[in-house]
Amino acid sequence: MPDAVMTKTNAAQGAGSAMLEVRDLHGFYGESHVLHGVSLDVRQGEVVTLLGRNGAGKTSTMRAIMGIMGKRTGSIRFQGQQLIGMAQHKIPRLGIGYVPEERGIFSSLSVDENLTLPPVVKPGGMTVPQIYELFPNLQGRGSTQGTRLSGGEQQMLAIGRILRTGANLILLDEPTEGLAPVIIEQIGVAVRALKARGFTIVLVEQNFRFAATIADRHYVMEEGHVVDMIPNDQLAQNMDKLHTYLGV
Amino acid sequence: MFDVLGVPPQVLFGQLLLGLINGSFYALLSLGLAVIFGMLNVINFAHGALYMIGAFVAWLLLNKLGLGYWWALGLSPLVVAVVGVLLEKTMLSRLYKLDHLYGLLLTFGLALIFEGAFRHFYGVSGQPYPIPDLLKGGQNLGFMFLPNYRGWVVVASLIVCFGTWFAIERTRLGAYLRAATENPVLVQAFGINVPVMITATYGFGVALAGLAGVLAAPIYQVSPLMGTNLIIVVFAVVVIGGMGSILGAIVTGLGLGLLEGLTKVFYPEASNIVVFVVMAIVLLIKPAGLFGRER
Ligand SMILES: Nc1ncnc2c1ncn2[C@@H]1O[C@H](COP(=O)(O)OP(=O)(O)OP(=O)(O)O)[C@@H](O)[C@H]1O
Ligand SMILES: [Mg+2]
Numbered sequence: 001m002p003d004a005v006m007t008k009t010n011a012a013q014g015a016g017s018a019m020l021e022v023r024d025l026h027g028f029y030g031e032s033h034v035l036h037g038v039s040l041d042v043r044q045g046e047v048v049t050l051l052g053r054n055g056a057g058k059t060s061t062m063r064a065i066m067g068i069m070g071k072r073t074g075s076i077r078f079q080g081q082q083l084i085g086m087a088q089h090k091i092p093r094l095g096i097g098y099v100p101e102e103r104g105i106f107s108s109l110s111v112d113e114n115l116t117l118p119p120v121v122k123p124g125g126m127t128v129p130q131i132y133e134l135f136p137n138l139q140g141r142g143s144t145q146g147t148r149l150s151g152g153e154q155q156m157l158a159i160g161r162i163l164r165t166g167a168n169l170i171l172l173d174e175p176t177e178g179l180a181p182v183i184i185e186q187i188g189v190a191v192r193a194l195k196a197r198g199f200t201i202v203l204v205e206q207n208f209r210f211a212a213t214i215a216d217r218h219y220v221m222e223e224g225h226v227v228d229m230i231p232n233d234q235l236a237q238n239m240d241k242l243h244t245y246l247g248v
Numbered sequence: 249m250f251d252v253l254g255v256p257p258q259v260l261f262g263q264l265l266l267g268l269i270n271g272s273f274y275a276l277l278s279l280g281l282a283v284i285f286g287m288l289n290v291i292n293f294a295h296g297a298l299y300m301i302g303a304f305v306a307w308l309l310l311n312k313l314g315l316g317y318w319w320a321l322g323l324s325p326l327v328v329a330v331v332g333v334l335l336e337k338t339m340l341s342r343l344y345k346l347d348h349l350y351g352l353l354l355t356f357g358l359a360l361i362f363e364g365a366f367r368h369f370y371g372v373s374g375q376p377y378p379i380p381d382l383l384k385g386g387q388n389l390g391f392m393f394l395p396n397y398r399g400w401v402v403v404a405s406l407i408v409c410f411g412t413w414f415a416i417e418r419t420r421l422g423a424y425l426r427a428a429t430e431n432p433v434l435v436q437a438f439g440i441n442v443p444v445m446i447t448a449t450y451g452f453g454v455a456l457a458g459l460a461g462v463l464a465a466p467i468y469q470v471s472p473l474m475g476t477n478l479i480i481v482v483f484a485v486v487v488i489g490g491m492g493s494i495l496g497a498i499v500t501g502l503g504l505g506l507l508e509g510l511t512k513v514f515y516p517e518a519s520n521i522v523v524f525v526v527m528a529i530v531l532l533i534k535p536a537g538l539f540g541r542e543r
Contacts, residue, residue: 067437092437100434100437104434106427109423117427118439165439
């Protein structure tokens with residue numbers, strides 16, 4: 001991005017240089033301390049991944065950002081606003097959409113009800129026809145019970161319902177987990193389309209071949225903190241290091 | 249006229265009507281319990297006491313303020329809802345992190361306190377409450393005589409029950425409620441204030457009990473123990489229908505009222521226990537209840 005544009009965006013954001021700025025974040029589930037000083041930045045319009053082995057703290061980092069974790073300390077700033085200490089239901093209302101790892105499709109709601117459940121928090125969200133255009137598999141399934149959809153369709157629904165809300169930062173937790181290659185391809189097309197539309201995305205991925213086709217930068221997590229950051233264009237040089245981190 | 253198995257039709261239909269009236273109360277009360285249980289995971293043992301308070305508020309409005317039945321129909325449920333909201337805010341909400349048993353114990357204790365307090369001030373004997381002028385008299389249907397007020401109770405509770413069912417199963421607000429029942433954390437992560445929803449749900453659930461209390465006042469007498477007598481059967485209804493199932497609560501409430509009525513005709517000795525026999529059988533065959541989903 002040219003410097004001039006960068007400065008302009010910064011000024012618009014008020015404080016800090018990043019849209020999302022996490023500093024020395026510690027997180028706890030009851031007594032157990034699972035995040036040990038996470039720091040990362042996400043700039044407007046970027047797609048950033050969190051990579052790491054099982055249990056590294058990727059999901060916990062997203063839950064901490066959304067405020068759905070017992071206790072958090074440190075700093076999480078979104079467009080300059082401090083999220084730690086903010087009432088839980090206000091955080092999404094700032095324009096952060098969350099797609100959880102387990103997808104969270106409601107079985108007592110139809111597909112349409114699932115799609116329109118999250119309240120619109122900002123103007124400029126996508127319309128339902130636009131969401132169907134992005135995920136044609138969902139078209140015509142409106143009255144089906146949410147959990148009757150296939151795993152891939154449920155994932156599309158979980159992403160689709162956030163796009164209506166006008167959220168401009170989207171936290172996507174392992175959208176390709178357990179899905180067939182053709183479906184992963186479709187999800188990839190959709191995520192790229194979202195990036196092109198200007199959404200800022202934090203993506204948790206185990207499948208970094210998928211991540212590499214989409215992301216601008218990769219954060220590597222280990223044991224509850226960030227151990228490395230690799231820009232996507234330097235991925236090739238860092239492959240050995242990455243293999244060691246991920247144990248593949 | 250023809251007899252059914254040696255029973256004159258007047259007797260049969262008379263008991264069926266009584267059964268339907270009782271069933272209307274079972275349905276209204278178990279519906280409130282189901283709504284509350286779904287959202288709060290609390291078995292609201294104070295439900296019978298709040299039903300009693302609903303009836304007493306109607307009685308007090310009439311005798312202290314001269315406000316009649318139609319006023320009470322609106323105001324009593326409102327008063328009971330406010331009591332419920334205060335209870336939820338100040339006490340129940342502190343217990344959600346603990347075992348469900350604590351919510352049950354708290355509401356059970358509250359029920360004892362409410363009933364004790366009303367017994368202290370009003371004694372155990374029932375206070376009569378007049379039928380409103382508009383609903384006095386009755387209709388001769390040929391095969392039976394239908395008192396207008398009783399017909400009204402059945403129609404009113406059916407409307408309220410199915411209205412509630414519609415609101416929960418078919419509207420946007422209901423979708424929030426269903427979703428929050430299933431996964432409150434995620435609903436909160438979409439920006440909905442779930443604690444406020446929980447408070448409102450409790451208020452609404454107990455308002456249904458308050459409404460049932462007003463409807464009951466002219467039929468049964470207004471007495472501090474009226475809730476205790478009814479609520480045991482209502483809990484059996486909830487168990488039979490399936491905890492937390494809205495339609496299950498309504499259908500089971502009405503059905504068991506009718507079954508009780510039929511038992512009174514054909515084998516009166518069993519009429520007080522038939523509901524519990526059904527409960528035992530249902531628990532053996534389908535532990536989650538007729539309409540319940542296994543969790
Ligand atoms: N609800 C919980 N209570 C207690 N500990 C938890 C809870 N959820 C996760 N943990 C622990 O926190 C640590 C981080 O888990 P987290 O789910 O954030 O990992 P992750 O990087 O998302 O892993 P995965 O790739 O398997 O999804 C793990 O050690 C896990 O056991
Ligand atoms: Mg995870």
